Amino acid sequence: MAAYFCGHFSYMEFVLILILGGTIDGATYNPLPFSVAVMVLERLLIKCECNMEIVFATNNLHKLEEISALLGENFQLLGLKDLNISEEIPEDHATLEENASQKAWYIYNRTGKSCFADDTGLEVSALNGAPGVYSARYSRMGEITFPDMKPAEGNIRKLLMELEGVTEREARFRTVIALILNGVECQFEGIVKGEITLDSSGAEGFGYDPVFRPAGYHKTFAEMDLELKNQISHRAKAVQQLTEFLTGM
Numbered sequence: 001m002a003a004y005f006c007g008h009f010s011y012m013e014f015v016l017i018l019i020l021g022g023t024i025d026g027a028t029y030n031p032l033p034f035s036v037a038v039m040v041l042e043r044l045l046i047k048c049e050c051n052m053e054i055v056f057a058t059n060n061l062h063k064l065e066e067i068s069a070l071l072g073e074n075f076q077l078l079g080l081k082d083l084n085i086s087e088e089i090p091e092d093h094a095t096l097e098e099n100a101s102q103k104a105w106y107i108y109n110r111t112g113k114s115c116f117a118d119d120t121g122l123e124v125s126a127l128n129g130a131p132g133v134y135s136a137r138y139s140r141m142g143e144i145t146f147p148d149m150k151p152a153e154g155n156i157r158k159l160l161m162e163l164e165g166v167t168e169r170e171a172r173f174r175t176v177i178a179l180i181l182n183g184v185e186c187q188f189e190g191i192v193k194g195e196i197t198l199d200s201s202g203a204e205g206f207g208y209d210p211v212f213r214p215a216g217y218h219k220t221f222a223e224m225d226l227e228l229k230n231q232i233s234h235r236a237k238a239v240q241q242l243t244e245f246l247t248g249m
């Protein structure tokens with residue numbers, strides 16, 4: 001099933017373009033025959049009652065709370081624990097888009113419930129976009145590995161080694177969210193641009209935060225107030241698009 005980037009559409013606009021015809025990100029869609037349009041409307045609109053249940057494919061309580069607050073009362077957000085899903089969800093593709101999609105479809109096929117999943121990577125220009133989709137396990141891969149260090153520590157150590165002597169340190173965090181609503185997939189993207197610092201600094205946050213300085217700021221993510229990071233981050237931007245789409249239904 002094709003996935004659509006839906007960040008700049010409301011849900012209603014998206015549905016109307018699919019039914020009446022129009023253009024989404026350069027692709028042209030012809031109007032649907034009447035009987036098919038009725039079926040799509042039934043699937044996409046009639047099932048979207050108030051207080052809709054939606055599953056987020058995560059066990060991270062912090063992420064669940066944050067998104068639940070943004071979605072408001074009309075949505076009941078469930079995590080994997082709420083559904084007693086404890087197995088590891090496969091994510092074995094080479095792009096963030098494919099991984100987010102794979103996780104969301106896995107949960108949709110397993111539960112039949114509308115759901116979404118996210119995947120994030122740090123993309124460093126001088127490293128041709130690495131560590132990217134492999135950000136979580138960077139220090140366990142390739143020629144330079146730090147198997148005895150905690151992953152976050154090893155990842156940072158390896159990144160700084162790879163960039164030793166490199167002056168062009170442009171990087172970005174990118175989050176992709178794949179949403180499956182009544183069998184139709186839609187994707188949202190959030191990006192924050194910045195650069196990799198020469199050394200680690202700061203104690204807040206997680207992952208690569210101590211070495212990522214967002215553009216326009218003098219502090220790394222790990223030196224920032226968490227509240228500020230959560231307002232400007234890649235994840236915040238992707239989640240904002242998701243919530244605008246869902247709450248605009």
Ligand code: IMP
Nearest residue numbers: 118119120121122135136206207208209
């Ligand atoms: P996930 O897809 O959210 O699990 O992120 C994958 C990996 O990207 C994490 O294990 C971290 O190494 C890194 N990462 C994701 N988001 C952030 C962030 O906000 N700050 C620092 N590192 C991050």
